[in-house]
Amino acid sequence: MPEKTAGLVQGTLDMLILKTLALEPMHGYGIALRIEQISRGVFQVNAGSLFPAFRRLERDGLVASEWRPTENNRHAKYYRLTELGKKKLKAETREWQTQIAAITRILEA
Amino acid sequence: MAILRKLVSGLKVLFRPEVAEKEMDDELTDYFEEAVAAKVRSGANPEQARREVRLEMGNMDSVKHEVRSAGWEFFVETLLRDVHYGLRMIRRSPAFASLSILAIAVGIGANTAIFSLVYGVLLSPLPYPDSKRLVAVGLHQRGESGIHTLGVADFLAWGDQQRSFEHVAVFSAGSGSFALSGLGTPETIPGITVSADFFSTLGVSPVLGRGFLPGEDRPQSPLVAVISEQFWRDHLGSDPNVLNRSITLDGSPHTIVGVMPAQFRFPASKPLDVWAIRRFPPPQGRPPYGLLAFGRLKPGVTQQTAQAELDASAARVTQQFPTSPELVSTIVPLKQWMVRRVSTALLILLGAISLVLLIAVVNVANLLLARASVRRSEIALRLALGASRARVICQLLTESVLLSSIGGIVGLLLAFGSLKAFLAFGPGNMPRLEDVGINGAVLLFTFAVCVGSGIVFGLAPALEASRGSVNHPLRAAKGSSASYGARRTHNALIVSEVALALLLMIGSGLLIRSFLRLRDVDPGFRPDHLMTAVISLPRSYSTEPQIRAFWKEFLAKVESMPGVSAAGISMSVPPNQLAITNPFTVEGQGYDRNRKLQLAEEMAVSPDYFRALGIPLVRGRWFSESDKVEEEKDPMIVVINETMAKQYFNGQDPVGKRIQTGDPNPQSPWETIIGVVGDVKYQGLNAAPQPTLYVPYNENGWTPWSWQMYLVVRTPLEPKSIVPGLRTQLASINKDLPLSQVQTMDQLIEDSVVQERFRTWLVSGFAGLALLLAVIGIYAVISYSVAQQTREIGVRIALGATAGDVSKMVLGHGLRLATAGIAIGLISALGVTRILRSMLYSTSSTDLLSFVLTSAVLLGVALLACYIPALRAARVDPIVALRYE
Numbered sequence: 001m002p003e004k005t006a007g008l009v010q011g012t013l014d015m016l017i018l019k020t021l022a023l024e025p026m027h028g029y030g031i032a033l034r035i036e037q038i039s040r041g042v043f044q045v046n047a048g049s050l051f052p053a054f055r056r057l058e059r060d061g062l063v064a065s066e067w068r069p070t071e072n073n074r075h076a077k078y079y080r081l082t083e084l085g086k087k088k089l090k091a092e093t094r095e096w097q098t099q100i101a102a103i104t105r106i107l108e109a
Numbered sequence: 110m111a112i113l114r115k116l117v118s119g120l121k122v123l124f125r126p127e128v129a130e131k132e133m134d135d136e137l138t139d140y141f142e143e144a145v146a147a148k149v150r151s152g153a154n155p156e157q158a159r160r161e162v163r164l165e166m167g168n169m170d171s172v173k174h175e176v177r178s179a180g181w182e183f184f185v186e187t188l189l190r191d192v193h194y195g196l197r198m199i200r201r202s203p204a205f206a207s208l209s210i211l212a213i214a215v216g217i218g219a220n221t222a223i224f225s226l227v228y229g230v231l232l233s234p235l236p237y238p239d240s241k242r243l244v245a246v247g248l249h250q251r252g253e254s255g256i257h258t259l260g261v262a263d264f265l266a267w268g269d270q271q272r273s274f275e276h277v278a279v280f281s282a283g284s285g286s287f288a289l290s291g292l293g294t295p296e297t298i299p300g301i302t303v304s305a306d307f308f309s310t311l312g313v314s315p316v317l318g319r320g321f322l323p324g325e326d327r328p329q330s331p332l333v334a335v336i337s338e339q340f341w342r343d344h345l346g347s348d349p350n351v352l353n354r355s356i357t358l359d360g361s362p363h364t365i366v367g368v369m370p371a372q373f374r375f376p377a378s379k380p381l382d383v384w385a386i387r388r389f390p391p392p393q394g395r396p397p398y399g400l401l402a403f404g405r406l407k408p409g410v411t412q413q414t415a416q417a418e419l420d421a422s423a424a425r426v427t428q429q430f431p432t433s434p435e436l437v438s439t440i441v442p443l444k445q446w447m448v449r450r451v452s453t454a455l456l457i458l459l460g461a462i463s464l465v466l467l468i469a470v471v472n473v474a475n476l477l478l479a480r481a482s483v484r485r486s487e488i489a490l491r492l493a494l495g496a497s498r499a500r501v502i503c504q505l506l507t508e509s510v511l512l513s514s515i516g517g518i519v520g521l522l523l524a525f526g527s528l529k530a531f532l533a534f535g536p537g538n539m540p541r542l543e544d545v546g547i548n549g550a551v552l553l554f555t556f557a558v559c560v561g562s563g564i565v566f567g568l569a570p571a572l573e574a575s576r577g578s579v580n581h582p583l584r585a586a587k588g589s590s591a592s593y594g595a596r597r598t599h600n601a602l603i604v605s606e607v608a609l610a611l612l613l614m615i616g617s618g619l620l621i622r623s624f625l626r627l628r629d630v631d632p633g634f635r636p637d638h639l640m641t642a643v644i645s646l647p648r649s650y651s652t653e654p655q656i657r658a659f660w661k662e663f664l665a666k667v668e669s670m671p672g673v674s675a676a677g678i679s680m681s682v683p684p685n686q687l688a689i690t691n692p693f694t695v696e697g698q699g700y701d702r703n704r705k706l707q708l709a710e711e712m713a714v715s716p717d718y719f720r721a722l723g724i725p726l727v728r729g730r731w732f733s734e735s736d737k738v739e740e741e742k743d744p745m746i747v748v749i750n751e752t753m754a755k756q757y758f759n760g761q762d763p764v765g766k767r768i769q770t771g772d773p774n775p776q777s778p779w780e781t782i783i784g785v786v787g788d789v790k791y792q793g794l795n796a797a798p799q800p801t802l803y804v805p806y807n808e809n810g811w812t813p814w815s816w817q818m819y820l821v822v823r824t825p826l827e828p829k830s831i832v833p834g835l836r837t838q839l840a841s842i843n844k845d846l847p848l849s850q851v852q853t854m855d856q857l858i859e860d861s862v863v864q865e866r867f868r869t870w871l872v873s874g875f876a877g878l879a880l881l882l883a884v885i886g887i888y889a890v891i892s893y894s895v896a897q898q899t900r901e902i903g904v905r906i907a908l909g910a911t912a913g914d915v916s917k918m919v920l921g922h923g924l925r926l927a928t929a930g931i932a933i934g935l936i937s938a939l940g941v942t943r944i945l946r947s948m949l950y951s952t953s954s955t956d957l958l959s960f961v962l963t964s965a966v967l968l969g970v971a972l973l974a975c976y977i978p979a980l981r982a983a984r985v986d987p988i989v990a991l992r993y994e
Binding site for chain 2: 028029032049052055056059060070075076077
């Protein structure tokens with residue numbers, strides 16, 4: 001299947017996940033759906049990159065997970081942002097904005 | 110903290126894989142169900158939704174694989190699996206595995222042993238605190254270099270005035286010994302005299318008692334000594350009250366103030382028994398220069414500063430003794446000075462042995478390459494099933510590193526053994542042997558070499574095996590000849606193996622030739638049937654008449670012994686036991702004190718010394734018992750050697766001419782030359798001939814120097830058989846006198862070339878090993894290619910080729926490879942053997958004979974190795990060969 005996330009800059013998926021989780025704890029599919037919706041379909045996240053990213057973030061202590069019931073009465077693994085993750089998100093966002101501003105300036109110059 | 114978390118979660122996966130797998134399955138299933146539910150909500154029918162989601166998510170197993178490979182534990186898992194698989198492959202082909210492991214074990218073992226020598230002697234810091242600040246210090250004339258000895262005046266001036274060092278110290282140069290009496294049979298023990306700060310400069314402390322105190326080396330201080338732990342045990346029964354006990358050294362009682370630990374050996378390479386204090390009375394002149402100096406620099410002080418300071422103090426001493434030459438200083442790190450004689454040889458040995466390892470590595474690469482083509486079908490299958498090429502290469506490399514590690518472990522055992530043998534039987538006169546061992550640094554080296562060689566010999570085969578299309582090898586796995594690329598790699602490896610082996614063989618050829626020439630050197634006398642020993646008179650022989658009387662009586666008794674044809678005494682004996690050198694001035698030369706000192710080997714001898722050694726008389730006469738030399742008014746006489754006659758008398762007869770000795774000074778007494786004798790080697794068989802001066806031992810001024818003399822006795826009998834007689838004669842004069850260092854002259858000569866012999870043997874051993882490995886390599890590759898070409902050979906024979914044609918073809922292949930290797934080896938040897946130059950005695954580093962002979966041997970052996978496969982090829986039965994599939 002065509003990989004639309006190939007357009008994602010390396011490392012941005014992690015940031016998008018963190019941002020999505022900043023609102024509320026979510027399970028895997030919820031996160032994928034949310035990223036797709038908010039980006040209005042520009043980013044389609046597939047499971048092959050999403051789950052390794054979860055494992056990475058969890059190992060780094062940026063997110064934590066627990067199993068709890070979903071609204072459809074099933075058990076799902078919910079991810080939530082840790083304090084470390086919040087800090088990381090803030091730093092990443094700032095860094096990202098600086099870079100975008102710089103790139104924009106260059107492109108418009 | 111973060112690392113800990115990663116470690117814990119990784120370990121969980123490693124040890125409870127089923128839990129992690131279950132959780133991952135659950136999560137993915139849940140994801141799937143959620144996605145389907147979402148699609149159903151937006152109107153799709155459930156069947157349709159399931160199919161779409163399955164398509165979107167892709168292969169579940171590959172998703173799981175992605176997740177698994179995100180953690181570090183994945184790497185460990187893969188490695189463990191590869192190691193497990195590698196072990197299985199090794200077990201499955203024991204012949205191949207044991208051959209490669211053996212080759213690697215020998216290579217790594219020898220490398221480890223040599224490296225532990227290099228590390229212990231050259232690389233590891235000296236075992237003293239802050240040893241980087243320790244330096245050796247020497248004074249010499251401008252234009253000379255290296256660490257030279259200095260005299261008492263220079264030491265005292267420097268010690269008083271210097272500000273750059275925390276401590277400075279000196280010790281007596283030369284291989285020191287003391288006559289020990291009063292503890293059972295008198296004997297000679299190894300020991301030196303040192304200044305008071307000797308131990309504090311090094312920063313070492315005794316296991317018992319103390320070192321010397323500042324000022325203990327002043328002229329009137331009582332005599333004190335520090336002994337070794339071994340001497341304490343062997344001679345004093347580890348007496349706990351040993352401190353303040355007195356021992357008699359060279360006839361003077363010394364009070365023991367400390368016991369040094371067994372591993373302390375400075376400055377000698379052999380263990381010393383005693384360090385006695387040396388007292389420094391105000392010097393009458395600048396020479397003799399008999400002290401070796403060292404110091405501990407203050408932190409932050411550079412060698413240049415210290416050197417400038419020493420230069421200044423030497424200049425003041427020159428003013429104090431106006432006839433003495435201007436001296437300048439050299440300072441080098443103490444370690445560098447200690448290992449100066451062995452560092453080149455050790456590094457060359459390390460280079461040679463790494464060539465052997467390289468050949469072993471090439472050999473194993475060849476074996477692996479041959480197997481790689483056998484394993485192509487297995488690997489093709491893996492590639493077809495989706496393994497990446499990198500993954501396959503990794504797995505093959507794991508296998509080869511596994512091989513080299515097993516080889517390394519076996520090699521480590523070999524290294525332990527050979528190092529033990531070396532320390533027991535090798536040349537004991539190598540400095541710092543006590544610091545040699547298999548330690549952490551050596552193990553690290555071995556580990557690095559293991560992994561490195563595993564990767565090196567595994568890389569080419571791994572690349573070769575994983576190369577090419579997936580389809581082709583699966584189809585043509587059986588019966589086909591090796592690919593062109595593989596054959597080319599084989600050939601290149603063999604050529605380099607031959608070249609490397611030739612390089613080593615030429616090196617060893619040069620060393621052997623040099624060693625043979627060294628052994629053939631004319632020492633200037635007849636060394637057979639000569640017994641030598643040392644006799645040291647104690648201080649109780651305090652006056653000149655006493656010393657003269659003793660030698661006269663003793664020599665008369667020895668010469669009257671049955672079986673003794675001549676006996677003499679001398680301060681120095683060949684081939685390398687030179688005690689002193691002395692500057693001299695020939696009459697009419699003038700007294701420019703900045704002229705480079707003309708140094709002569711000078712020694713006091715008895716008249717029969719020349720006859721006993723068999724030194725030929727060239728002109729004039731030898732000394733005689735009737736020469737009147739004992740009084741101050743008597744004219745002084747000397748005998749010189751041919752080199753001095755040639756260099757300083759312009760072809761005139763030197764007999765009757767006069768010289769002065771000591772620093773150039775018009776006031777020095779004149780000495781008349783009465784004879785010229787042949788050159789004798791006193792500074793090693795490989796030393797160029799030097800001017801030599803002989804003076805009568807009983808001459809006025811020389812007798813006090815004659816308290817310690819070598820005895821040389823010529824006998825038509827077996828030399829050792831006269832030793833008991835010598836001891837009896839000695840005891841009949843003084844029962845407290847030891848006859849020490851009893852050795853035949855043949856033994857002295859053997860001992861003088863022990864280092865040369867040792868490294869010649871070692872390098873030749875390496876070269877033999879290299880030859881063996883190269884031959885095995887050639888044999889294996891030629892056999893392998895014959896086996897691969899069986900079908901082709903069968904066709905040739907069927908088409909009318911004779912057995913001769915076929916074996917010619919196979920031999921031709923081997924010959925081409927060997928010749929190419931030899932050509933490359935010869936060219937590189939021309940460049941490389943230059944580094945051997947300092948170790949070669951009258952042998953050019955491009956010695957034609959060594960080059961030609963070794964090449965011929967290598968070529969012959971290589972052809973021999975090809976002969977067996979060639980015979981096998983000639984016997985191929987075309988029918989069997991064509992049915993081979």
